Amino acid sequence: MLQILVPTDFSNNSYNALYYAARLFKDKECTFHIVNVCSDENDPDREEAKVASAERLEALVHRLVRDVGANNDHFFEKVSLCSDMTKGVAIYAKEQKVDLTVIGNKAKEEIKHILFGNNAMQLVRELTSCPVLIVPMEIDFKKVDKIAFTSNYTNPIAEENVRALQFFSGLMDSVIVPMSIEENKDNGAARKNKTDFLGSISEKSSKEVSLPVFDGKVNTILEFVDLWNIDMLCMVYYPHHFFLEFIGKGIIKELNTKLKVPFLILPNTPN
Structure with missing residues (x-):
């Protein structure tokens, strides 16, 4: 049985993530861990806060069942x-031992740089034990036909992350579209990592798309997502290597500010 964590602050933003997860996994047996951080450890009113939180969590589940229908799984x-x-x-x-955490990002009018708040960015850094799926608030649920995976392959793609990508591909019979930005052409290790990865997903993937940088990496990726009709974007979080450039310097933040499709971030799992 899948274990899916959905943090909630009872906002429309977090409810949208829960709703999306329930629809995405409608044919899977799942336990949804709906977690509300209602106070800190030193709050003198924490017991009262827990009672109020429990009542709102109960109401939240009733709302979800009403909106998506009862599901015995x-x-x-x-x-x-x-x-x-x-x-x-x-x-x-x-x-x-959660298999996936699902987070909603904020609507455009709620914050200038959407992301999903500083807390959620910290969650991406802290949650090294499972993938994180970020759901844009302003999207409607639809079938995922194409999942794009982008990397420069400086590091090998861990087998566990390959399996995670294949699992998501299998949920709705989605095609994996490998995308790379043209760099590291003379890096033999990167070429080997890419070859190994492409071989491991060959049964479920389309031909690789390799693009030059048009107007910065963010805009290149966004244009690719738009032109190739991508339904979900996937990357691996490397906090100290390649994605120091992507995450540490804010490119993932900028991506998610503009991205209109769900964003799957896989943890840096050693082979």
Whole structure:
């Protein structure tokens, strides 16, 4: 049974992520861990906060069942935590052996640089034990026909991440579209990493798309997503290597500010 974590602050933003997850996994047996961080450990009113949180979590599940319909394969754990938001959720995910965390990002009018708030960016950094799926608030659920995977292959793609990508591809019989930006042409290790990865996904993938940088990497990726009608974008989070450039310097933040499709971030899992 899949274990899926959906943090919630009871906003429309977080509800949209939960709704999307319920639709995406409608044919899978899942336990949804709906987690609300209602106070910190030192809050003198934390017990009252937990009671109020529990009531709202109960109402949230009723709303979800009303909106998507009852599903005998879906089960719900409603959890109120008194802890630091990011560390508490990350620790819970690891203890429960969560397979995926689903987060919503904010609507354009809510914050200038959408992302999904600083807390969620910290979650991406803290949640090293499972993939994170970021769901744009302004999208309607639809079938995922094409999943784009982009990397410069400086590091090998871990087998666990290959399996995760294949799993998502299998959910709705999606085609994986490998995309690379033209660089590292003289890097033999990167070429080998790419060849190994493309071989591992060959049964479910289209031909690789290799693009020059048109107007910065972000705009190149966004244009690719738009022109190739991509339904989900996937990357690996390398905090100290290639994606130091992508995440540490804010490119993933900028991507998610403008990205109109779900964004799957895989953890840096050693082979």
